[in-house]
Amino acid sequence: MAKKAAAEHLVMPYLVSIPCNFSAGPYMGRLLREMKEHKKLWGNKCPSCGRIMFPPRAVCGQCHGVEAGDWVELSDKGTLFAFDVCYYPYIDPTTGQPKPVPWARGVITLDGGGALIHFIEPPDPEKLRRGMRVQAVWREEGRMGEMMDILYFQATEEDKK
Amino acid sequence: MADRVGIVAVAQTKFDQKREEHLTETLVHVTKDVMGQTGLEFKDDGTGIDSTVVASQDYFGGPGGIHMHYAYTVGAYRRPDERVEEDGAFAVAYGAMQILSGHHDVVLVVGHIKESVCSKNQVENLGLDHIYGRKIGLDFVAAAGMQAMRYQHKYGITPEQCAKVVVKNRTNGKNNPLVMYANGITVEDVLKSEMVADPIRVQEAKPVPVDGAVAMILACEDKAKKLTNKPVWITGMGMCYDHHELGYRDLADCDSLVSAAQMAYKMAGIKEPAKELNLAEVSDHYAYQELLWSEGLGLCGKGEGGKLIDKGTTSMGGELPVNPSGGLLCGVPLIVAGMQRVAECVLQLRGEAGGRQVSGAKTALAHGVEGPAGQLHCVITLEK
Numbered sequence: 026m027a028k029k030a031a032a033e034h035l036v037m038p039y040l041v042s043i044p045c046n047f048s049a050g051p052y053m054g055r056l057l058r059e060m061k062e063h064k065k066l067w068g069n070k071c072p073s074c075g076r077i078m079f080p081p082r083a084v085c086g087q088c089h090g091v092e093a094g095d096w097v098e099l100s101d102k103g104t105l106f107a108f109d110v111c112y113y114p115y116i117d118p119t120t121g122q123p124k125p126v127p128w129a130r131g132v133i134t135l136d137g138g139g140a141l142i143h144f145i146e147p148p149d150p151e152k153l154r155r156g157m158r159v160q161a162v163w164r165e166e167g168r169m170g171e172m173m174d175i176l177y178f179q180a181t182e183e184d185k186k
Numbered sequence: 187m188a189d190r191v192g193i194v195a196v197a198q199t200k201f202d203q204k205r206e207e208h209l210t211e212t213l214v215h216v217t218k219d220v221m222g223q224t225g226l227e228f229k230d231d232g233t234g235i236d237s238t239v240v241a242s243q244d245y246f247g248g249p250g251g252i253h254m255h256y257a258y259t260v261g262a263y264r265r266p267d268e269r270v271e272e273d274g275a276f277a278v279a280y281g282a283m284q285i286l287s288g289h290h291d292v293v294l295v296v297g298h299i300k301e302s303v304c305s306k307n308q309v310e311n312l313g314l315d316h317i318y319g320r321k322i323g324l325d326f327v328a329a330a331g332m333q334a335m336r337y338q339h340k341y342g343i344t345p346e347q348c349a350k351v352v353v354k355n356r357t358n359g360k361n362n363p364l365v366m367y368a369n370g371i372t373v374e375d376v377l378k379s380e381m382v383a384d385p386i387r388v389q390e391a392k393p394v395p396v397d398g399a400v401a402m403i404l405a406c407e408d409k410a411k412k413l414t415n416k417p418v419w420i421t422g423m424g425m426c427y428d429h430h431e432l433g434y435r436d437l438a439d440c441d442s443l444v445s446a447a448q449m450a451y452k453m454a455g456i457k458e459p460a461k462e463l464n465l466a467e468v469s470d471h472y473a474y475q476e477l478l479w480s481e482g483l484g485l486c487g488k489g490e491g492g493k494l495i496d497k498g499t500t501s502m503g504g505e506l507p508v509n510p511s512g513g514l515l516c517g518v519p520l521i522v523a524g525m526q527r528v529a530e531c532v533l534q535l536r537g538e539a540g541g542r543q544v545s546g547a548k549t550a551l552a553h554g555v556e557g558p559a560g561q562l563h564c565v566i567t568l569e570k
């Protein structure tokens with residue numbers, strides 16, 4: 026039986042792109058400015074349940090709309106709470122360029138309260154462990170006021186020992 | 187099934203440009219207002235707000251993801267939370283359906299948008315089919331231009347009649363402290379203003395960008411009566427979609443609005459809307475639309491929208507005032523648009539509309555629209 030030639034697909038490249046701006050407002054705005062200008066992390070405290078909110082917010086969601094209270098300077102050191110190492114090809118959304126595999130990200134519980142998610146270096150499953158002590162490595166030049174002003178978290182000197 | 191759905195509280199922000207606020211601050215303001223009026227909070231034991239429905243548009247979150255901040259901000263963390271990516275009037279209808287179905291008793295409905303975040307035209311272009319519509323740069327303004335042209339041609343509607351809508355609504359808006367674009371514009375000023383999409387001139391289009399939010403609380407009949415001594419009842423609801431592609435429709439008619447209106451009137455038992463309604467808040471994204479939508483709503487006959495404005499029927503003091511609030515032409519954001527029509531009707535029926543009050547108003551109609559050239563419509567009738 027003669028084979029039918031497969032139909033050639035029509036291909037139409039199409040890129041969706043809309044310039045936009047974004048208002049950070051007083052809460053996110055203060056955090057991002059502190060990161061850019063002073064390499065510091067700030068959160069705020071719920072006056073009702075007392076938890077430290079990072080990222081800082083206008084209200085505590087868990088206390089159903091209680092307005093945020095005092096600002097608290099947070100540590101850039103913490104404990105690796107959860108992590109994963111990934112091996113699939115990954116396009117960095119900020120550059121459009123492929124990022125070398127493997128790479129690791131983790132949830133870091135900051136000393137004194139608050140938690141964030143960031144890259145963990147090196148992405149070596151032999152060396153990473155839950156509970157390890159980690160600290161932020163900041164971008165020295167050209168900070169923009171964004172989370173990538175921290176390049177990644179890595180093991181603290183004390184943890185390496 | 188519940189008997190009736192009552193709207194027990196409404197709140198609106200000022201409609202301006204909120205460049206200093208993250209959307210959460212806008213939401214905190216408007217939802218605390220509406221919750222404060224009723225003393226209600228979100229509860230999971232049936233003693234508070236059971237659920238929420240929010241209308242917004244993802245692209246207006248800046249780099250996207252507008253809905254992720256909603257639940258924790260309004261206090262709906264770990265509560266039923268539904269999102270609507272179309273005009274806010276639909277969110278009101280979906281909220282009411284949650285109650286009519288017996289699923290929930292009390293529902294918070296919110297609409298919010300910051301048009302100042304990005305280009306409305308570019309977002310609307312993405313609302314069109316990427317094969318047939320987007321590459322010719324079609325957006326809702328261009329689609330409205332074609333519709334206005336076709337409407338004027340088919341029924342002999344004049345540019346002056348469309349301009350009169352702007353004059354009426356911008357005058358009405360002077361009594362609405364929440365809008366920024368009310369003024370004493372004349373027909374001449376409108377017709378001399380810059381052409382945007384022939385025959386639509388810049389003064390005949392809803393001002394852009396405008397930011398803002400509306401919130402309201404809906405409740406089943408027995409709870410509504412306990413929560414306020416001035417409940418406003420939803421008597422009818424209708425929604426209908428037309429073809430997305432403009433080539434499938436005669437743009438001079440709005441058949442999907444006719445269907446939506448008939449659905450709402452049937453539910454409400456309204457036989458002669460022009461006589462039975464005391465006022466209407468209609469989504470006038472463009473001036474001609476108030477005339478065309480009035481026809482679709484049966485407030486006048488087909489092709490008679492021009493006569494309606496000429497006779498003064500829809501002016502304040504006329505038999506059926508349309509847009510006493512000043513409408514969208516005074517500057518209300520998209521998405522919020524239809525929900526704000528409902529909120530204004532509620533204020534009217536509660537007798538709390540201040541200088542824009544239609545005296546003795548007992549019944550009202552709110553209308554929301556979305557999509558190119560009025561593709562989909564939502565009609566809600568209300569009574570006190």
Ligand SMILES: [Zn+2]
Binds near residue numbers: 088
């Ligand atoms: Zn709390």
